[in-house]
Amino acid sequence: MDSVPELLSFAAHVFEKHGGMAEQDDNHVMALLPPGLAQTLDLPEEVQLGGGAMPLLYGSPVLDRLIRVATEEIPLVFGRIEVPYLKKAGFEQLIGQDIVFTNGQARVTSRAEARASYMVLTCRYVALSDERKEGLVEAGMHESTGAIIEDLETLWSEFSSEIYTPGKVPPHFPVHLEKAISNAMQKARVLTEEKLTDFINSMRRRLRRDVKNTREYYEALRKEMESSLSRHNLSEAQHQERIAKIKDLPREMAQKIEDLQQKYKIQVRLKPCAALRFLVDVVYVMVEIRFRKYTRTIHLIWNPLSRRLDPLVCEQCHKTTRSVHPSIEDSRIRLLCHSCA
Ligand SMILES: [Zn+2]
Structure with missing residues (x-):
């Protein structure tokens, strides 16, 4: 790979x-x-x-x-988001709407109020080509699972928040964030590609234009040199030299085109540069999943910022998904994404 x-x-x-x-x-x-x-x-x-x-x-x-x-x-800021309201009932209807368990049955068994931590990761991208373009992208995720939460980067600011002063950060934040940050960077990469679409297209257009001009230039040059061969004032040595030059034109042109391809090649660098981590009061929704003869209980999170259930991550590839495919492994239900299933 x-x-x-x-x-x-x-x-x-x-x-x-x-x-x-x-x-x-x-x-x-x-x-x-x-x-x-x-x-x-x-x-x-x-x-x-x-x-x-x-x-x-x-x-x-x-x-x-x-x-x-x-x-x-990475500079980190820790805080807490205050939410005015937590949903109390009606979670059953959200299953099949916010999260779909294909081929399996899912039943809400209970609910509990809890605290979850989320992160908004800011990444800087730099695209280098004949020109340079840079900017920032943001991706939000649930810290312990690494599930990407759509629009979290804008949603959180609609609520009032409290920033913890350094040294007064409560111990609710997970220590290991590698999976979450890896997922966020993957999301940031997709966002970067979207932001760079115009830039990439413009570099491609210029490359096509310059390659076309180069071809036309060499074609004109070849014609001119060929017609000059018929002039009578050339010595035999000069004549041979010109023929050799004409023969070399395709190689020279290929070299020029290769140089252009290097010139317009696009290199993208992406690196995390700031993170906002915050605690949010959420609802844990306990769900019993039945698949074939097996059952398993998991908790889903009702997120008051998005007012919906958070997506899950595939237990194989860690991709964020709202369409969950139960499968059996070692007499146990595993929850997979569409492509892993
Ligand atoms: Zn997967």
């Missing part, structure tokens, strides 16, 4: 920021790491990621370790 290019530049950035040297190519990163960093990342001091060596993909353990190192330096 090929490594994700954005993740390779993310890795290169983490290496360099922590005293390593990194060189990124199309499909891999070569790096020399200081011993301490190599140990933290559980990598050799001289390492290649991608390009036939260790691939760098969403969900891979090496990415988790890179994220852990990178997020140690």
Whole structure:
């Protein structure tokens, strides 16, 4: 499997920021790491990621370790969102609407008020090509599961909030956030691609235009040089020299086109740069799932910010999903996304 290019530049950035040297190519990163960093990342001091060596993909353990190192330096703000109202009843109707369990039966057994923590992660993207474009994207998620919560980045500000002063942060926030941040970065990558659509199209248009101009230029040059061959004042040596030059034109043109492709190649770097973490009072909705002869009880979260049930994450690939496919593994119900099922 090929490594994700954005993740390779993310890795290169983490290496360099922590005293390593990194060189990124199309499909891999070569790096020399200081011993301490190599140990933290559980990598050799001289390492290649991608390009036939260790691939760098969403969900891979090496990415988790890179994220852990990178997020140690992200400025964090902790707070609490005050919600005026928590839903008391009628959760049954939300099953099949907010979350669908295909082929399985789901029954609400009880509810309880609880506290959940969410994060809005801000990532900076930089796209490098013939021009440079940069900006910010935000993705929100439930911290312990890593489920991406649509529009959380705008919803939270509609409520009143309290920011905890450093040293007074309550101990409700989970420590391990690698999966959540990995999911958020994946979401940020999709958002970045959307934001860069015009930029990417414009670079492609310019490349097509320049390639077309180059072809026309060389075609005109060839014609001109060919017609000059018939002039009588050329010595035999000059004549041979021109023929050789004409023969070399296709190679020269291919080289020019290759240079243009390099010039307009787009490299996108994405890195997390700030995080807002907050506690929210939510409702845990206990649900008993029956599938074949098995049952399993899980809790869903009714989120007062979005006023709906939060999505779940696939228990295999960690992708956020509202369409849950129960399957049996080791006499136990596992909840999977559509593609894993
Ligand atoms: Zn899945």
